[in-house]
Amino acid sequence: MGETRKIAVTVNGKRYEEDVEVRVTLADFIRHQLGLTGTHLGCEHGVCGACTILFDGRSARSCLMLAVQANGHEILTVEGIAPGPDKLHPLQQAFHENHGLQCGFCTPGMLTTLIEFLRDNPDPTEQEVRIAISGNLCRCTGYQNIVISALDAAKRLKAEAGHQA
Amino acid sequence: MKPPPFSYHDPKTVAEVVGLLATLDNAKLLAGGQSLMPMLNFRYVQPDHIIDLNRVEGLAYIRETADGMEVGAMTRQRDLEFSDLVEKRFPLMHEAIGSIGHRQTRNRGTIGGSLCHLDPSAELVSCAMTLDATVVVAGPNGRREIEFADFPVAYLTSAVEPNELLTAIRFPAWPAKHGYAFVEFARRHGDFAIVSAAVLLEVDGAGKITRAAVTLGGMGTGPVRASELEKTLIGRAPSGDFLRQACESCRTLEALDDVHAPASYRQHLATVMSRRALEKAYARATGKA
Numbered sequence: 001m002g003e004t005r006k007i008a009v010t011v012n013g014k015r016y017e018e019d020v021e022v023r024v025t026l027a028d029f030i031r032h033q034l035g036l037t038g039t040h041l042g043c044e045h046g047v048c049g050a051c052t053i054l055f056d057g058r059s060a061r062s063c064l065m066l067a068v069q070a071n072g073h074e075i076l077t078v079e080g081i082a083p084g085p086d087k088l089h090p091l092q093q094a095f096h097e098n099h100g101l102q103c104g105f106c107t108p109g110m111l112t113t114l115i116e117f118l119r120d121n122p123d124p125t126e127q128e129v130r131i132a133i134s135g136n137l138c139r140c141t142g143y144q145n146i147v148i149s150a151l152d153a154a155k156r157l158k159a160e161a162g163h164q165a
Numbered sequence: 166m167k168p169p170p171f172s173y174h175d176p177k178t179v180a181e182v183v184g185l186l187a188t189l190d191n192a193k194l195l196a197g198g199q200s201l202m203p204m205l206n207f208r209y210v211q212p213d214h215i216i217d218l219n220r221v222e223g224l225a226y227i228r229e230t231a232d233g234m235e236v237g238a239m240t241r242q243r244d245l246e247f248s249d250l251v252e253k254r255f256p257l258m259h260e261a262i263g264s265i266g267h268r269q270t271r272n273r274g275t276i277g278g279s280l281c282h283l284d285p286s287a288e289l290v291s292c293a294m295t296l297d298a299t300v301v302v303a304g305p306n307g308r309r310e311i312e313f314a315d316f317p318v319a320y321l322t323s324a325v326e327p328n329e330l331l332t333a334i335r336f337p338a339w340p341a342k343h344g345y346a347f348v349e350f351a352r353r354h355g356d357f358a359i360v361s362a363a364v365l366l367e368v369d370g371a372g373k374i375t376r377a378a379v380t381l382g383g384m385g386t387g388p389v390r391a392s393e394l395e396k397t398l399i400g401r402a403p404s405g406d407f408l409r410q411a412c413e414s415c416r417t418l419e420a421l422d423d424v425h426a427p428a429s430y431r432q433h434l435a436t437v438m439s440r441r442a443l444e445k446a447y448a449r450a451t452g453k454a
Contacts, residue, residue, distance in 0.1 A: 002170040022173035022215075025206070044166035045203035049269060058243070058272040064202040065273070066195075068173055069219060113269065134354045135267025 007071035011036065012080025020067040027051045029067030030077060038078040038108050042137070049136030052109035053077050059116045078108035081115060090156035091115060091149075100149030102140035109136045114150050118157055126151065168205035175217045179224070179303050179332060182216060186328045187305055189214045194330055196239060196278030199270045224277070224332060227251065233338035238277025238331045242289070246271060254338045257295065257365060261288040261347040267355045277331045280316070283323050286358040286383035288347065290317075294388040295363040295380040296336045304329035317387035343367050344450025346442040349382070350434050352425075358383045359426050362438035368450040372402040379443070381435050384420045391415050391439060403447055412440040 001021055008017045011034060020029055030039050030053070042048035044063045051062045054076040081089045088096060091114055101107045110133060117124070117132040124132070129150045130143070138146060174189075176182045186192060193212035195201055196219075204210045218224065224239035227248050234250055245251050246262045265271055265279075265288045279289040280300065293300075298313040302325050316324050325331055339345075349361030360383045367376035377398040379391040393414045401407065415435035420428040448454040 003172055005173065023168040023170055023205075025168065025202075028167070045206050046199060046270065049267070052269050055272075059269045060273050061199075061269050063206065064198050064270075066168075066173070066198075066202075066215075066217075068175075069198075069217065117268070131354060132268060135269050 005068050005071070007068055009067075009070045009072070010074045012075070012077060022066065022068050024067045025063050026053070026065040026067045026070055026075075027062035029070075030062060030075070033067075036077050036079050040105055040108050042105065047137070048106070049109040049113065049133075050106050052112045052136065054112055054116060057116070059113050076112070076115075078111055081111055089115075090160055091118065091153040094153035094156055095146075095149045098149040098152055099145045100141070101146075106136055106138040106140075110138070110146055114153065118150070118154055122154060122158060122161075124151070124154060166206050168202075169208050169211045171212050172214045173217065174214060175220045177220055177222055179221060179330070182218065182221060182330050183303055183305060183328070185214075185216050186330065189216070192216055194218055194281075196281070197241065197274040198278075199266065199274040200278065200282045200284070218277075218330070225275075229254075230335065233336045235333050235335045236276055237333055238280075239275050240277075242266075242271040242274045242276065242279070243268075245276060255292075255296070255336060257345040257347055257363060258289070258292045258336075260345065261292050261363065264288050264347070264349055264351070264355070264358070264361075276334060280334065281323050281325055281331055283317055283321050283387065284357070285320070285385060285387050286349075286361060288349070288358075288361065288382070290388050291347070291361055291363040291380045291382040293334065293336070294390060295365055295378045296339075297378070298337075299335040300325075300331055301333040301335065302326075302329045303332045308332070314390075320386035339365055340367060342450065344446035344448070346445035346449065348438050348442045348445065350438060357425075360384060360431050360434035360438050362435070362442040364439070364442040364446040366398075366443070366446045366450045368447065372451055374398045374401055374403070374447070379439055381415060381418060381439065384418055384431050384435060386421065389418055391418065391435075394439060398443070403443070408440050408443050408447075412436045412443065415439050 003022045004019050030036050040050040042050040046061050046064045053062045192214035195217045224237045226237040228235045252259045293313045300311045344366035346364045349358035351358045363380045365378040377395045397411045416432045420431035422428050
């Protein structure tokens with residue numbers, strides 16, 4: 001094992017203090033050291049988008065960051081999206097009901113990317129959704145049902161916000 | 166697909182970075198990591214030391230200046246994308262940023278990292294070239310300025326010395342009603358452009374072009390200003406087939422063959438991209454867009 005550092009990081013609201021090898025990517029740290037295997041690794045060079053997480057609320061590719069860079073920061077992975085163990089997030093529910101996934105490999109990256117996108121753009125057009133997920137590769141769906149899911153999720157999130165207001 | 170072993174440094178000040186660069190051999194500066202991290206994962210680069218700039222204070226800002234703006238080297242592409250100042254005074258950059266990778270990469274990628282990596286098809290490299298930016302670097306003898314025309318020295322190689330770091334970029338603004346356009350040809354949205362064109366125009370009341378800057382990206386080892394085309398445009402009010410003919414001069418610009426396209430294809434694209442960008446910029450400058 002090479003050079004290590006102690007880091008403190010909050011993932012899905014839970015604080016972890018861990019020793020990490022400095023060359024380990026954030027993606028490998030999340031998967032292997034924290035055991036949160038919902039974050040998927042497809043290409044490991046920033047092309048496929050499967051490893052997308054939210055870093056301080058902003059989407060980022062965890063294969064293009066070092067774990068040591070996360071010291072003192074907050075991370076949200078796909079495991080942290082749902083409000084509870086028995087209830088899906090409206091975005092997840094929309095994917096579930098609209099066949100937004102087949103093999104599911106790209107789904108964690110799609111969901112994290114769309115969480116940020118729908119937060120900033122709650123009423124998107126189809127074209128805007130397509131551009132938003134342009135950095136996430138899916139080899140099953142042809143994207144059509146992912147786009148439908150995202151647009152449906154926007155409606156659900158708006159209805160939910162209206163209900164709370 | 167894992168980074169090779171290295172020592173990690175996370176300095177807090179520019180002075181500390183300069184100190185580390187002076188003492189460490191085979192060190193690499195890590196900015197947003199959207200190019201260096203893939204290169205590490207592929208082990209294209211195997212540095213003994215990584216100097217992470219993400220905790221250095223005072224390198225992330227967008228500041229209005231008397232003649233334009235100054236941008237800190239660690240400013241994220243995403244912050245430029247959503248800057249009112251950039252949108253209002255540097256619409257060329259605002260338009261170009263949408264083509265830089267994807268949201269996830271723009272959230273991390275920095276302007277300084279993009280300029281220093283100096284990919285010939287990089288959008289911000291083309292913007293800096295077109296806007297005649299000035300780059301500020303810090304080194305053992307203090308700070309010095311480099312005109313962007315002198316910044317690219319070879320493929321993926323800038324004029325920043327191994328013992329220096331880029332700290333800021335200054336962009337002079339064009340007058341309020343200038344014309345601008347950034348167009349690029351890529352196989353998919355967010356991919357590296359095969360060829361891009363960035364255009365700035367000033368037009369007088371009679372519709373004649375009085376000032377022009379045209380940069381082609383993705384052609385050769387670095388960004389190129391189409392200086393012959395720029396000269397042809399001055400004093401002309403484009404109509405009919407004029408732009409199509411004027412842009413033919415871009416066919417003689419040097420271009421490279423690679424897996425994406427042969428040189429002749431790039432040269433053809435250069436004539437098309439420059440014309441499209443000029444048409445768009447001229448329409449905007451004359452209020453017809």
